[in-house]
Amino acid sequence: MERTWNNKGWLFVIPVLVLVLFSAAIPLMTVVNYSVQDTFGNNQFFWAGSAWFEDLLASERFHEALWRQFLFSGIILAIEVPLGIAVALAMPRKGWGVPVCLVLMALPLLIPWNVVGTIWQIFGRVDIGLLGHTLFNLGVDYNYVSDPLDAWITVVVMDVWHWTSLVVLLCYAGLVSIPEAYYQAARIDGASRWAVFRYIQLPKMHRVLLIAILLRFMDSFMIYTEPFVVTGGGPGNSTTFLSIDLVKMAIGQFDLGNAAAMSLVYFLIILLLSWVFYTVMTNVGRETGSGTGSGGGR
Amino acid sequence: MARITLEGLAHSYLPSPAGPQDYALKQLDHVWEDGGAYALLGPSGCGKTTLLNIISGLVRPTRGEIRFDGQDVTDLPPEQRNIAQVFQFPVVYDTMTVYDNLAFPLRNRGIEAKAVDARVREIAGMLDLSDSLKRKASNLTADAKQKISLGRGLVRSDVAAILFDEPLTVIDPHLKWMLRSQLKHLHRRFDFTMVYVTHDQTEALTFADKVVVMYEGEVVQVGRPDELFERPAHTFVGYFIGSPGMNILPAEVSGDRATVEGHELALGAAYGRLPQGGKIEIGIRPEFLRLVRAGAGESRGLPASIRKVEDVGRYRIARAMVGGQELAVVAPEDGEIPADGAEIVFDPQRINVYADGHRVQEGG
Structure with a gap:
């Protein structure tokens, strides 16, 4: 068999390759360089081997930040996914309410991260913020500046406010694609509200929900701007998530070797978890369907 | 098994219909005899599906009354009506196996597992689904899915009537007549009332004992196939049935x-x-x-x-x-x-x- 080679194809691919090279590959190599060397400025480098990585993996500070990060992402997913599904189920399917709801849902997604942080930073202040001051007047001892728990609640609620819409919109898209006949058949079959959700709506939302969970996980695992604006990682280190810690280390303390090692480990964790998530989620619901060979007949 | 009586039925999808032009279904009185095989024939948009959905309870009529064996069911929801319905596009529960699909209506009604099992196997045998009971419903062909839809209706022993809403639309032509003759066979065996909506005259005339022809929201003729052919009660029936028409x-x-x-x-x-x-x-x-x-x-x-x-x-x-x-x-x-x-x-x-x-x- 003869194949025609057309080298013009490369012309179309090269710009992308160059872009990826400069935006991802070269910066990543710099990080790799820093992670295995030590420098005291003046462009002088000394080989450090795996010392930075060993330091990092043994450091309590990294363990704590990592643990905080998992806790945060876990809480975020546990709240935003069920809440998003619930809101999507409650949204109207037709009529004037649809555009209204869609716009309302899209609004938080349009606000830049640091603005969201600023909004909540002011909103929660005990002296002038609507939320903080109201709570104070109601006698609730709320202060995100000094109380770690209050700081966590503020950061979590802020993220829920900012990002639940994304889950809602994706789920809603899955829901409206279900033909009316499914609901009618379910009514005739005497299915309960729960059964309709479990056997019709959830299976149809399955794919978009997978995307939503993946996006929310990756995003929340990399969160930086909003908690940085609101709490700056405090009080103490209680809201210092991985990326905040990383920036502190790299820019605050100028521990470039440590920070570079941490960046790589951080990157690998996200890559690994996303891959595991994706494989597990796409295989859910397929495992029992693989008996294709056994049925015979049609 | 039931005799279904429609009395003074009319339906409009508008909240406050003004004149006859606002009605999807105009004044209608009709009796579906117990055990009859009826075809509801008419062009698209003539109100066939509306009528079907009113019988099954998915739509509440604007006016009039529906009675099953004399009992007024106008206000009853579909699940309390002993009605099964097969839709144009096969509705199966994708994540369930064929077995669970068939068992679903029975389990929802709280029937004990042993009775469910016996009934599901019996119906699966009749529909040639026994071999695929353990398979996932989502991996099957359109005709097998449509059989599952039908099966979910048949498993309920209390079913009074089975309604078909153009069930063979998505089925390959060479499987259509097979399914249709299987339907006729099942009908003879169980003797339930069957209402079959279609816009295909061949399907209607070969399937039904009696054909109900609808046109613009009205029933224009009810009759045996030969009556429709020889004595069309309306010029539309003459034109719609026969090739070429009257x-x-x-x-x-x-x-x-x-x-x-x-x-x-x-x-x-x-x-x-x-x-x-x-x-x-x-x-x-x-x-x-x-x-x-x-x-x-x-x-x-x-x-x-x-x-x-x-x-x-x-x-x-x-x-x-x-x-x-x-x-x-x-x-x-x-x-x-x-x-x-x-x-x-x-x-x-x-x-x-x-x-x-x-x-x-x-x-x-």
């Missing part, structure tokens, strides 16, 4: 004579008083017309010119013009079709007279 010609009728395009025709019977001011037409099927050469002894024919002839295999269809009217004539494969100087001979017994679209009784 020829409809404007005419003047007095006594047992009709005048068409200035020519006089004999009718099979005398018609007394016809409604005043209405549009009077005569209708005759292409099968009951004959083409002869002019002056070949038989007069009483209408002079016609042949526009074109279509050969459809076992017979030919001649498109003829009588004055300004076009007529279709079914001519035998080997007979002669005179190119010009032809006459069309009507069979007087087969002529129906219509006033404003509705058939006029002889004599009356």
Whole structure:
């Protein structure tokens, strides 16, 4: 068999390759360089081997930040996914309410991260913020500046406010694609509200929900701007998530070797978890369907 | 098993319907006899599906009453009506196996596992689904899925009627007749009332004992297939059933004579008083017309010119013009079709007279 080679194809691919090279590959190599060397400025480098990585993996500070990060992402997913599904189920399917709801849902997604942080930073202040001051007047001892728990609640609620819409919109898209006949058949079959959700709506939302969970996980695992604006990682280190810690280390303390090692480990964790998530989620619901060979007949 | 009575039924999708044009379903009284196989035939948008959904309880009628064996069920939701419905596109629960799909309506009604199992296996056997009980429903072909939909209706022993909403639309042609004969077989065996919505006349005529023809939200005729063919109660039925449909010609009728395009025709019977001011037409099927050469002894024919002839295999269809009217004539494969100087001979017994679209009784 003869194949025609057309080298013009490369012309179309090269710009992308160059872009990826400069935006991802070269910066990543710099990080790799820093992670295995030590420098005291003046462009002088000394080989450090795996010392930075060993330091990092043994450091309590990294363990704590990592643990905080998992806790945060876990809480975020546990709240935003069920809440998003619930809101999507409650949204109207037709009529004037649809555009209204869609716009309302899209609004938080349009606000830049640091603005969201600023909004909540002011909103929660005990002296002038609507939320903080109201709570104070109601006698609730709320202060995100000094109380770690209050700081966590503020950061979590802020993220829920900012990002639940994304889950809602994706789920809603899955829901409206279900033909009316499914609901009618379910009514005739005497299915309960729960059964309709479990056997019709959830299976149809399955794919978009997978995307939503993946996006929310990756995003929340990399969160930086909003908690940085609101709490700056405090009080103490209680809201210092991985990326905040990383920036502190790299820019605050100028521990470039440590920070570079941490960046790589951080990157690998996200890559690994996303891959595991994706494989597990796409295989859910397929495992029992693989008996294709056994049925015979049609 | 039940006898379903519809009384004074009408439905509009608008909140406050003003006139008859706002009704998707106009005034309707009808009785579906227990154990009957009915086809509901009509063009798209004539209200067939609306009527079906009213019977199953998915739609509540604007006016009127539905009774199952005399009991008023107008306000009952579908799950309390003992109705099964098969939809145009197969509805299966994708994540469940075929077995669980079939068991679903029974489990929802709290029937114990042993009874469920027996019933599911019995129904699966009848529908040739026994081999795929353990498979996921989502991996099956369209016809197997449609069988599952049907099976979910059949498993319930209390089902009074099964409603079909164009169930064979997405099925391959060569499987259609198989499923259809399987349906007829099941119907004979279980004796439930069956209502089958379709816009395909062949499907309706081969499936049903009685065909209900709907047109623009009204039932225009209920009858056996042969009645629909020979005595269409409405010009629409004449036109919709048969291929090609009935020829409809404007005419003047007095006594047992009709005048068409200035020519006089004999009718099979005398018609007394016809409604005043209405549009009077005569209708005759292409099968009951004959083409002869002019002056070949038989007069009483209408002079016609042949526009074109279509050969459809076992017979030919001649498109003829009588004055300004076009007529279709079914001519035998080997007979002669005179190119010009032809006459069309009507069979007087087969002529129906219509006033404003509705058939006029002889004599009356």
